[in-house]
Amino acid sequence: MQSIPFAASMTGAIRKLDPRQQWRNPVMFIVWVGAAFTTALAIAEPFLGGPADSGGTVIPASFTWAIAVWLWLTVLFANLAEAVAEGRGKAQAETLRQTRTSTVAHRIDAYDAGTDPAAERVGTTDVSSADLTLGDVVTVAAGELIPGDGDIVSGIASVDESAITGESAPVIRESGGDRSAVTGGTRVLSDRIVVRITSKPGETFVDRMIALVEGASRQKTPNEIALSILLASLSIVFVVVALTLNPIASYAAKPVSITVLIALLVCLIPTTIGALLSAIGIAGMDRLVQHNVLAMSGRAVEAAGDVTTLLLDKTGTITYGNRRASEFVRMAGVRDQDLVRAAALSSLADPTPEGVSIVELARLEGVDVEAQAADSTRGEIVPFTAQTRMSGLDLPDGARIRKGAGSAVTAWLGDQGAPVSPAQLAELEEATSRVSQSGGTPLVVAVMDAPDREQGRQAGRVLGVVHLKDVVKEGLSDRFAELRAMGIRTVMVTGDNPLTAAAIAREAGVDDFLAEATPEQKLAYIRREQEGGNLVAMTGDGTNDAPALAQADVGVAMNTGTSAAKEAGNMVDLDSDPTKLIDVVRIGKQLLITRGALTTFSISNDIAKYFAIIPAMFMGVFPGLGVLNIMGLHSPASAVLSAIVFNAVVIVLLVPLALRGVKYRPANASSTLGRNLLVYGLGGIVAPFVGIWLIDLVVRLIPGF
Known part of the structure; x- marks a missing residue:
């Protein structure tokens, strides 16, 4: 995270003293009005014969100025x-802005689906990237932006x-x-691609990122609006309360000064949370940006904190995404080395993750x-096809090895x-x-031996099964247990x-699963949850x-995904790490x-300020209040x-907490409320x-006080 110069932040805070900006925060606008009015009183007092008594108590000459200064x-x-x-968002935006340089685009004049991206630029026009429009098609070669x-x-x-995600x-x-x-x-970095532009000038993904992290397009969330x-x-x-206090004191012929009434009002209204509310919301989005997640709105961050059901794709999220060989299961009468050798020979030329794992x-x-590799190079590779559902190797001596789906391999042997x-x-x-019931995928290995020189016939047999399994990522079951402690139900979608889905769900520790899921079924499942x-x-x-x-309340699209997915979601994970959804939920709850914690603290500390000011205001009118x-x-x-001084200083002391956030520990709502009341209420x-x-x-050391 980049550090923000104090001078820049202070300049921004002073600029926000403009009443046209200040009125957007009603609580602090009242303080602003009180500061302006107290300043006017301080200026006028010398011409009005000096400060008046308050509640029968002599007020020092510098009192009004001191109150005015601390109100400002x-x-x-x-504002600070x-x-x-x-400022933290603007610093991140500046880094992003450096990626939005105007580049030369090679726009294809008349693109058709048969255009060869590896061909030289024929029929292209060089234009500025700023001149590209929605639907234009460009060609981009290695080394070009x-x-x-x-x-x-x-x-x-x-x-x-790396300019966008930070990953090298x-x-x-x-x-x-x-x-x-x-x-x-x-x-x-390599090759040449043809790209169809999907954004208008000034509306690119980077443009939206810049606007969001700068806070320029940040809208208040429903909870934030309700709290405001x-x-x-x-x-x-409290304005009404303050206005009624002076008439009460006037009955005793000892009215309270307007300066003291303004001080009382400022101390009683919830200035602490009023001052920090906006910073808390901005900081929440900022913490997501630090995790390389871009929230399209503060509403999405807030909704993440209230999530009760979490849907996660199996492949790439719960599992590593590629099946891995975990076991060789030989048939009766087959030697282990024969099965392992045949499986290895048929996989040496197989570049898939499954082949490499075998x-x-x-x-x-x-x-x-x-x-074995030397033998495989002399043979003829049989590639996998959707029609045969097999791959294999034909060796020079006439032996043939096949591996694939069980029905396909047995049918091949019959043929x-x-x-x-x-x-x-x-x-x-x-x-x-047995392999399928454990959540794995069986891959059958068979061989047609080399022809018998005497009889001229080939013997064929099934050697065994390779157990391929989706490997569940380490530590996920513990993370799902944390989510369960938060009251969040996890659902695997596959x-x-x-x-197979039941076996993997059991191993991963999720609460439920949705198998053979189609887009329509995913949508229907989410709607049922929301209706509940x-x-x-x-x-x-x-x-x-x-x-x-x-449809989801919090939809996190991967940056590696399609434009349709990124447009549909209200968050984009720039690292394309699906498990980060767990961190998003944690940040939302934080x-x-x-x-809630700072609101509790703000309202609670008004009690102490009440005991400080009310006795001071009315001890001259009602001496009995001195016991308070x-x-x-x-x-x-x-x-x-x-x-008044404490009221101002506590805001500064709480700024780091507002920006960093209260440490979140997985717990139910009642225990979280109890901890907040104990720590921030009592505190x-x-x-x-x-x-x-x-x-x-x-203060008592100051002459006159």
């Missing part, structure tokens, strides 16, 4: 809290997105999938993979004149069923069959996730708890000034008693 400081400190929060947000319509390339490792972007979206300002209304209502109530497992089983016997078929079905009064969060990256992302001066404050003037009562008393010890 109270407003300034409140907001300016510091905004992508001129605007778009989707790759042809080609595949390695892209450096390049990523692969390609057409026709869920990783086709590219961001303007990122750099192509509550604070404004309390302020109005080779790695074979190496762990003691197979000399390097020696080769070596049908599987009923006994072996039953054994194979038992093995594949396209797998119910049997739950707030739902979901993560996704594909176009098929867009309806569910739009925002709500911080706001439990802090033993020196004089009415020192009591009032000490309370809000005790701290002002101590603070005002200490300040009074200093």
Whole structure:
């Protein structure tokens, strides 16, 4: 996080003293009006014969000026809290703005789907990236910046997105999938791609990021608006109270001075939370940006704190996303080394993660993979196809190895004149069923041996099964337990069959799962949860996730995903780490708890200020009120000034807490409320008693007080 110069923050705070900005915060606007009125009184007092008595007590000549100064400081400190929060966003925005340089775009004059992205630029016009419009098609070669947000319509390339995400490792972007979206300002490192622009000038992803982190387009959330209304209502109530106190004192012929009444009003209205409310909201979005998550609105951050149901994709979120070989299950009468060798040979030329994991497992089983590689290079590779559902290797001696779906492999053996016997078929079905029930995927390995030189026939047989499984990420079960402690129900969403989904859900520790999920089923599930009064969060990256992302209360789209997904969600994870949704929920809850804790503190510390000012105001009218001066404050003037000073200083002391947030611990609502009342409620009562008393010890040293 970048540090913000104090001078810049103070300049912003002073600029916010403009009443046209100040009135947006009703509580602090009342303080602003009180400061202006007290300043006018201080200027007028010499011409009116000096300060009047208050409640029968002589007021020092410097009292009104002292109150005016500290009232202005109270407003300034409140503005400073907001300016510091905004300043952090502006510093991040400046870093982003550096990526939004105007680049040269090679716009294709007449693009058709047959355009070859590897061809030289023929039929292109060089234009500024600022001149690109929605729907334009551009070609971007290695070493060039992508001129605007778009989707790759042809080609595949390695892209450096460090300017946006901060991650130095390049990523692969390609057409026709869920990783086709590219961001303007990122750099192509290899190959050439054709990109269709999906944003208008000034409305790119980076432009929106800049506006959001600067706070320029930040709207108050519903809870923030409701709290603002509550604070404004309390302020109005205390304005009425303050206006009625002077007529009461006048009956005793000892009216209270207007300066003291203004001081009372400022101390009784909830100035602490009123000063910090905006900073808390800005800081919540800022914490998300620090986690490389961009919230499209403060409402989304707030909703994350109230989430009760969390939907997570299985692949890439709960599991690593690629199936891995975990076990070789041999058939009766087959030697272990024969199965492992055949599986390794058929996988040496298989570049898929599954093929690589089979080779790695074979190496762990003691197979000399390097020696087998020499045999594989002399054979003919049989690639996997959707039609055959198999892959394999034909060796020079005539032996043939196949691995794939059980039904496809057994059918192949039958076609080769070596049908599987009923006994072996039953054994194979038992093995594949056992793997499937454990949540894995069975991959059957079979071989047609080299032809017998004497008989000229080939013998075929099933060697065994490779157990492929989705590996659950380490530590997820503990994180799901934390979410359960927060009162959040976790649901795994997967396209797998119910049997496989149940096994993985059990291993991961989620509360429920949705198997064989289609886009319509995801949408229907979210709606059912919402109709039951739950707030739902979901993560996704594909176009098929867009309806569910739009329906969810918190929809986190992956930056690697399609434009449709990013438009539908109300948050974008720049790192494309689906598990970060858990951190989003934690930050949202931290925002709500911080706001609640500081509101509790603000209202509680008014109690202590009441005991400081009320006795000071009316001891001259009603001497019996002296028993309420439990802090033993020196004089009415020192009591009032000490309370005003504490009221201003406490804002500054709480700014770091507002920006950092109250530490969140997973717990139910009642225990969280109890902790807040104990720490911030009781602390809000005790701290002002101590603070005002200490300040009074200093104020009493000032002549006249």
